[in-house]
Amino acid sequence: MKTPTAPDTRAFATRQLRALHHHLTTPHGEPTPLFGSSRRRWVRLFPYVLALILLFALIPSGIALLNAFYGLAMPVCAALTLAQSTPLLLAITRPLAAWWISAAAMVTTAAVTARHTQLMGGWPWTAPMIISYVVLLLALGLRERRATVISVWVATVLLTVVTTALGLPRLADGTTVLLIALSGAALLLGWAVRDRAEARRLLSEQEHISEVERERRTLLEERTRIARELHDVVAHHMSVIAVQAASAPYRIEGVPAAAAEEFTAIADGARASMAEMRRLLGVLRSEESSTGRAPQPGxxxxxxxxxxxxxxxxxxxxxxxxxxxxxxxxxxxxxxxxxxxxxxxxxxxxxxxxxxxxxxxxxxxxxxxxxxxxxxxxxxxxxxxxxxxxxxxxxxxxxxxxxxxxxxxxxxxxxxxxxxxxxxxxxxxxxxxx
Incomplete structure (x- = not known):
């Protein structure tokens, strides 16, 4: 077994980082609103209503907690809370871009609060920040592909680990583990719901295609049945032509020889046409056909x-x-x-x-x-x-x-x-x- 060398390890790490960067910067599909394709108006409006309710609840509580726990000035508290909460509105149409803004706001908040002298609560994030971040990830899981969902969760884990372990003087409490667990659950839930909705959409499309194909097959079967029935009608007229042409020289006195030959040719052509029609009927008649030899009704x-x-x-x-x-x-x-x-x-x-x-x-x-x-x-x-x-x-x-x-x-x-x-x-x- 070949032992990986340092260049191989670096190349592998480089490929993984490029893939992670691609998934974190390339959104899936057009920036259409979440549930925008629903026929029900209240379903289309639901994401906006939920985002506004969360903003009205999280912004005042987030400002109050930052001021009470860390003693930050009100303008700083307001700026950090708005930067963390307002991406919820953007997440309805562009969840990946909203995640970048939210992640940057969370790192900035952790850096500011860790270096502040007054610390009365947990660190590095407050409950409103965690709630807004988790809801944002839920919206992202409903819109993005599986590779992007996994990349965002990996980036969230790296973000929390780097924030709490490198260059910051405070020791983190349970909020770090809580954020990792809740973010993974939110992404998994969003991806599962999206995958189920996609499966139902594909099933609905397949059912529609099957219904169209069933209607088309029914139409072709009906046309074939009509053709089989019309065969009897046409065959009757052809047989009359053949009999009349063959018997004309005997029924009509004084028919010239040339006319008699013409009548014979007409009779032969009619009989040949009936033979070809019988072959055509054999092609059209299926094994399940029950047309039989009974006269066609009228x-x-x-x-x-x-x-x-x-x-x-x-x-x-x-x-x-x-x-x-x-x-x-x-x-x-x-x-x-x-x-x-x-x-x-x-x-x-x-x-x-x-x-x-x-x-x-x-x-x-x-x-x-x-x-x-x-x-x-x-x-x-x-x-x-x-x-x-x-x-x-x-x-x-x-x-x-x-x-x-x-x-x-x-x-x-x-x-x-x-x-x-x-x-x-x-x-x-x-x-x-x-």
């Missing part, structure tokens, strides 16, 4: 949906305009069905037993869909398990309305109920179903 299945919800304890009245079911495009009918399904599922979840009205009507080139529920008759246990939606509530509704280039209006009603109103434009080209 407006004709609304009656069955209403009956299911009614069996779950929610009375629902359905009103569909005459002739609306026949001419609404299949994709739009699917979106309307899912919106009604999610709206009714929300009623079951949040207002079990509430009377509900569902209406669908045409307004020119638009489909108007409204689901309104009254407030629940009484507080009952949620029946969510009896009628769950297949999507993600309002997220799914918004995505389906956005897909149809429509608008959605949701919100509570004055009587305590809830309203879901959607306007879905109907493409004029698709008014006649295939």
């Amino acid at each position: 407006l004709p299945q609304l009656g069955q949906l209403v009956e299911t919800v009614a069996r779950a304890g929610v009375p629902v009245e359905l009103a569909v305009e005459d002739g609306l079911v026949e001419w609404v495009p299949q994709a739009l009918a699917l979106s309307a069905y899912r919106i009604v399904q999610e709206a009714l599922a929300n009623v079951v979840r949040h207002a079990p037993g509430a009377r509900t009205w569902v209406s669908l009507a045409s307004d020119g080139p638009q489909l108007r869909l409204t689901v309104v529920n009254a407030p629940p008759p009484e507080r009952t246990e949620s029946l969510e398990a009896s009628a769950e939606g297949t999507g993600h509530g309002l997220v799914g509704m918004r995505e389906r309305v956005r897909l149809a280039d429509g608008s959605l209006d949701t919100g509570p009603l004055p009587d305590g109920g809830f309203k879901v109103a959607a306007v879905l434009p109907i493409d004029p080209v698709q008014e006649t179903p295939a």
